[in-house]
Amino acid sequence: MIHQIYPQVAHSFQYEINKDMSLAAAHFIPHEAAGKCAHLHGHTYIINITVAGDELDETGFLVNFQQLKRLIHDRFDHTLINDHGELFNEKNSYDFPTAESIARKVCEIVQEHLDTLPNRPKCLQVFVRETPTSYAVYRPKWEKK
Incomplete structure (x- = not known):
C-alpha cells in the first residue's frame, strides 16, 4: 500500500491510531444526475480510519487493528455496495x-463496535479514496467529556 498523509483531526485525546485498508467493490449512484456514476462500476477503495481515546485496553491497545479490518474490509471487499440494504438504499x-455516505457509514459501524469496549475510544475520522484524484472525509461531531 502506498503510504500517504491524511487530513489531521484536531483533538485532545492522548492516543490516536489510524488503520489503512484497501478493498475492491462496485457501486452505482441511483440518480439520473449522477451521470456515468449511475451505471454499475467498481473501485479499489482506500479507507483510513482514525480512532482516538485516553485509555488503553487490557492488551495495551486503544483498539485492535485486526478488529477494524474485520469490521470493514471483510464486510465490503468484493461486494456490490448497493446490496448492503441495511446501510444503503x-x-x-x-x-x-x-x-461521502460510505465514509459516514464506515464511521458508524466502527463507532458501534467501539461503544462496546470498556475504554470507549471514538472514531474521529474516516477517509475514503475512490480514485487517485477523488476522496471524501467524514468527521462526526464529538464533545469530549
Whole structure:
C-alpha cells in the first residue's frame, strides 16, 4: 500500500491510531444526475480510519487493528455496495453509496463496535479514496467529556 498523509483531526485525546485498508467493490449512484456514476462500476477503495481515546485496553491497545479490518474490509471487499440494504438504499440521497455516505457509514459501524469496549475510544475520522484524484472525509461531531 502506498503510504500517504491524511487530513489531521484536531483533538485532545492522548492516543490516536489510524488503520489503512484497501478493498475492491462496485457501486452505482441511483440518480439520473449522477451521470456515468449511475451505471454499475467498481473501485479499489482506500479507507483510513482514525480512532482516538485516553485509555488503553487490557492488551495495551486503544483498539485492535485486526478488529477494524474485520469490521470493514471483510464486510465490503468484493461486494456490490448497493446490496448492503441495511446501510444503503435508493430512496434517501443520504443513503446512496457515494464516497461521502460510505465514509459516514464506515464511521458508524466502527463507532458501534467501539461503544462496546470498556475504554470507549471514538472514531474521529474516516477517509475514503475512490480514485487517485477523488476522496471524501467524514468527521462526526464529538464533545469530549
